[in-house]
Amino acid sequence: MSSIFDHLFDTEFLNLSLQYLSDVLNLAVTVQDSHGQTVLSQGLPGGQATRSYTFNYPQNIGGLTCTAADQAALTASEPHISYCLAAINSQLAREEELRETSEEMLALSSQLNFLSKVARKIIGVEDLEECYQIILQEISTAINADQALIHTRGRWDDEVEVRLNITLAEERQLQECDCLRKPRNIEQPIICSLANGKSMLYLPIREKDGRISGQMFFLRPADQRPFTAYEKKFVGIIENIISPTFETLRLYDSLQDLYLNTVKALAAAIDAKDEYTHGHSFRVAKYAVTIGQQLALPSKELSDLEIAAYMHDLGKIGISESILGKPGKLTSEEFYHIQQHPVFTDKILQPIHLANNIIQGAIQHHERLDGTGYPMGLSGPEISLFGRIIAVADVFDALTSKRPYRDAMPVETALKILCSDVDKQFDRNVVLALLQAIQDKMPGSEFGEVSATLKFDALQNLNQFLKELTEFVTTPPTGSSSIT
Numbered sequence: 001m002s003s004i005f006d007h008l009f010d011t012e013f014l015n016l017s018l019q020y021l022s023d024v025l026n027l028a029v030t031v032q033d034s035h036g037q038t039v040l041s042q043g044l045p046g047g048q049a050t051r052s053y054t055f056n057y058p059q060n061i062g063g064l065t066c067t068a069a070d071q072a073a074l075t076a077s078e079p080h081i082s083y084c085l086a087a088i089n090s091q092l093a094r095e096e097e098l099r100e101t102s103e104e105m106l107a108l109s110s111q112l113n114f115l116s117k118v119a120r121k122i123i124g125v126e127d128l129e130e131c132y133q134i135i136l137q138e139i140s141t142a143i144n145a146d147q148a149l150i151h152t153r154g155r156w157d158d159e160v161e162v163r164l165n166i167t168l169a170e171e172r173q174l175q176e177c178d179c180l181r182k183p184r185n186i187e188q189p190i191i192c193s194l195a196n197g198k199s200m201l202y203l204p205i206r207e208k209d210g211r212i213s214g215q216m217f218f219l220r221p222a223d224q225r226p227f228t229a230y231e232k233k234f235v236g237i238i239e240n241i242i243s244p245t246f247e248t249l250r251l252y253d254s255l256q257d258l259y260l261n262t263v264k265a266l267a268a269a270i271d272a273k274d275e276y277t278h279g280h281s282f283r284v285a286k287y288a289v290t291i292g293q294q295l296a297l298p299s300k301e302l303s304d305l306e307i308a309a310y311m312h313d314l315g316k317i318g319i320s321e322s323i324l325g326k327p328g329k330l331t332s333e334e335f336y337h338i339q340q341h342p343v344f345t346d347k348i349l350q351p352i353h354l355a356n357n358i359i360q361g362a363i364q365h366h367e368r369l370d371g372t373g374y375p376m377g378l379s380g381p382e383i384s385l386f387g388r389i390i391a392v393a394d395v396f397d398a399l400t401s402k403r404p405y406r407d408a409m410p411v412e413t414a415l416k417i418l419c420s421d422v423d424k425q426f427d428r429n430v431v432l433a434l435l436q437a438i439q440d441k442m443p444g445s446e447f448g449e450v451s452a453t454l455k456f457d458a459l460q461n462l463n464q465f466l467k468e469l470t471e472f473v474t475t476p477p478t479g480s481s482s483i484t
């Protein structure tokens with residue numbers, strides 16, 4: 001039930017009109033609601049001639065009935081009644097227009113608020129699926145959906161699916177929903193009810209060229225009201241704005257992938273120059289990332305660290321294979337030549353404009369905390385964290401790998417060497433992180449996988465050995481302590 005008083009904001013003209021019709025034209029006037037019930041009456045009843053008029057409004061809001069003493073009086077009043085009615089209808093239309101405009105502005109402002117909130121959350125997030133997860137979560141909160149799913153394309157066009165509280169069985173139900181069986185429907189946003197009574201809002205994800213590249217589904221529980229046309233429109237607008245972002249993120253992700261693969265290929269080419277360093281850069285990258293994880297570095301830094309580690313020996317491309325693979329002792333001239341490889345790395349990387357921490361990590365891995373390293377002779381805080389991490393990862397791999405002049409060392413021996421050089425060559429915390437990583441992640445995990453070829457003196461006593469070594473490294477130096 002609804003009447004004009006539910007829709008007219010300013011009723012002054014309506015009241016004046018009714019007063020005019022009753023007081024000046026002597027009409028009995030009643031206002032009815034959509035069910036024909038009288039909501040207002042004015043003037044004395046008892047006339048013989050009656051005529052009804054309907055208010056002009058998009059929905060039924062009732063109308064007006066005028067009664068005059070006789071037909072002639074009613075006909076004489078008709079132009080006045082029509083004038084009043086036209087003015088009231090015109091006011092209704094103006095107010096409706098104003099209401100729609102303000103509602104649209106409110107909706108626009110809430111959409112802008114929503115987008116800026118999402119933008120703030122996804123800035124700096126480089127993982128594509130994490131971005132989808134944030135977007136799905138934010139839209140679900142905005143439209144009060146408790147389950148959601150995005151099915152779209154990821155890097156290299158592979159399929160990506162991000163779920164929010166939705167099981168595989170429920171996902172199958174969505175895909176088999178009757179309303180999506182008509183090909184025409186899957187190109188349009190749809191609201192429909194599932195067999196279990198839940199309300200489903202479906203939206204296709206479109207590329208810039210109009211092609212459909214995925215779908216979004218949102219679900220609301222059966223005991224709540226179904227999704228509305230406004231919510232469908234809201235998500236449609238958001239999808240329109242966000243889709244190009246999806247494309248950009250995907251492209252960025254693919255470029256990142258391409259870049260990392262190029263770096264890996266370069267590293268593999270360098271490792272291949274010397275049969276004894278085969279797989280060295282790959283293992284150093286794994287060890288470095290494992291240490292970085294142990295030090296709780298954020299994901300962006302871990303990915304930079306991985307790139308730096310892959311690139312750490314890039315400059316060896318400028319060193320002759322006969323020097324790199326020389327079985328015997330190097331002459332001082334040859335050793336000087338090898339010491340120049342971080343300088344070559346720097347020269348190769350500088351024009352690419354990489355992040356500073358990547359370049360520093362790659363070129364500082366032979367620097368020592370005591371300042372006797374190369375090529376710059378940096379000391380203490382002058383050496384970056386990436387440089388310190390890659391230094392430990394590099395030496396750990398070098399010691400545990402076979403060399404032309406010796407066998408691969410057991411892990412225990414390699415760790416003892418690293419620990420005996422903390423504060424001189426290596427950062428204490430980085431060595432501790434490696435000890436902790438070996439303790440936590442052996443066997444199994446990524447570290448376990450890369451360390452599958454490592455040799456151990458006594459694997460069954462490894463934890464006790466690591467505990468003792470950790471105690472040694474964490475004990476403040478006295479000047480007389482040594483590893484037995």
Ligand SMILES: [Fe+2]
Pocket residue numbers: 312313341365366394
């Ligand atoms: Fe190196």
